[in-house]
Amino acid sequence: MGQREETTEELSERVLARLRREYSLVSSEVWVDDVHRVDFVGFRPARNSPFPSSIERGEFVFVEVKSCMNDFKSGHGLTFRGDANWLVCPPDLAQTLYETRQLPKDAAVFCPDARGRLQKKFDLGIGPGSSRIASVSELLFRMVNHSAYSYRTSRGVFSNDYCPWCSPYRAKLLNDIDDVCGDMDLIEGIELALEVNDPQGVHLSMSHDNGIDCAYIPINYCPICGRNFRKDR
DSSP states (O other): OOHHHHHHHHHHHHHHHHHHHHOSEEEEEEESSSSOEEEEEEEEOGGGOOSHHHHHTOEEEEEEEOOSHHHHTSSOSOOOOSSEEEEEOOHHHHHHHHHTTOOOTTOEEEEEOTTSOEEEEEEOOOTTOOOOOSOHHHHHHHHHHSSSEEEEOOGGGGGGGOOTTTGGGTTSOGGGOOSEEEEEEEETTEEEEEEOOOTTOEEEEEEETTSOSOEEEEESBOTTTOOBHHHHO
């Protein structure tokens, strides 16, 4: 994997982690119309409630990820037609776009800080206005049916930056913990568990209740909130 691909992957992981904390439905690689595909689209109803009026007044955010200037100028992936729009890129690219007056119109620019958290660096958004053309029902349909993946999330799950899956580790360093926790039931008889007893890294295990066909997979990020385990060591 080249540097450009690695940067794109890391930025995308940061985007997904933040969107899943702040939006109720998140989809990746969404065809928002027949010719435009957006890296990520997030939706949250007004007041985060399920009532029809709250759905109609909900917010869509369109997120485009760019790793370098060549990627930015590739002619693809600059579709900013949401209620909110983000360009996520490395800080040096954001600064170059600012200095050369190429910042995208109607979009905010987010960059990772020293700890990997996305922070707003520039904002040419239109305040409370919206660039959205498509209807709520059309975009929701496309998020579910015309995307690579869709994630049903809840802001309540991550209140106060609390991840119910990996939060038992937040009070201490990972290498100080030597037991298994963070179990998460998926289907009856199948569960995931986060294990940190290997000094070389964190592992995600998936097993059946009969103990057969166990998968043991090394991971660097919490699969729910995107926490970077290696950086937390």
